[in-house]
Amino acid sequence: MTGKPMLHYFNGRGRMESIRWLLAAAGVEFEEKLFENREEFEKLIQGGTLMYEQVPMVEMDGMNLVQTRAILRYIAAKYGLYGRNLEEQAWIDMYVEGLRDLSDMIMFLPLSLPEEKEMNLDYILHRATTRFFPVYEKALRDNKQHYLVGNRLSWADVQLLEVILMVEECKPGVLSGFPVLQDFKVRTSQIPTINRFLQPGSQRKPPLDDESLGTAKDIFKFEQGMFLKNMSTIVAEY
DSSP states (O other): OOSSOEEEEESSOTTHHHHHHHHHHTTOOOEEEEEOSHHHHHHHHHTTOOTTSOSOEEEETTEEEESHHHHHHHHHHHTTOSOSSHHHHHHHHHHHHHHHHHHHHHHHGGGSOHHHHHHHHHHHHHHIIIIIHHHHHHHHHHHOSSSSSTTSOOHHHHHHHHHHHHHHHHSTTTTTTOHHHHHHHHHHHTSHHHHHHTSTTSSOOOOOOHHHHHHHHHHHTOOTTOBOGGGOOBOOOO
């Protein structure tokens, strides 16, 4: 395949959103084929292009790329967002893996049972402000380069901004105790490619509402309550 990357997913954030963010930050235009029902998803599976019969899938550079982190690493490396050497890549990987832990909890929050949703939200906010945000606040302060790793934008920075905004959707003002992260958010949001992605009408997806959640549940055949206690284990993939 030549031309723009083609993203195959449903019309929602899920695992694909970080891929959209990274492509946008790299200044790469992309197109999307968004399935709206289970039948369209099964047709994609039957086409034989999904290695594990799971999405996201990205058609790019003549490949059908699957598995979210593999896709993200490929994009980051291709567009100079994966550090200058193995040491920087290791730091980027560590920061990104931590952010994935936090973003997964937020992504699956809408699947909480109604009687558990408030408890799960409190748990997310507690983990964000006591375990995750302090790590990134310190990393930015110690690096003194406006970035998490090295002296230029990386995949980790893009992922951090995405997750900060996700947590702020859960609780505005959550960064009040993290001045370095506040500065990071403002500064990184002003990068031209990222700023365009943050504008209305971009390919950035909104949080799941009841209608889109219902569509996702029908497509991927999962139900609410797919967590162990305190969201410590996620047993769904979408």
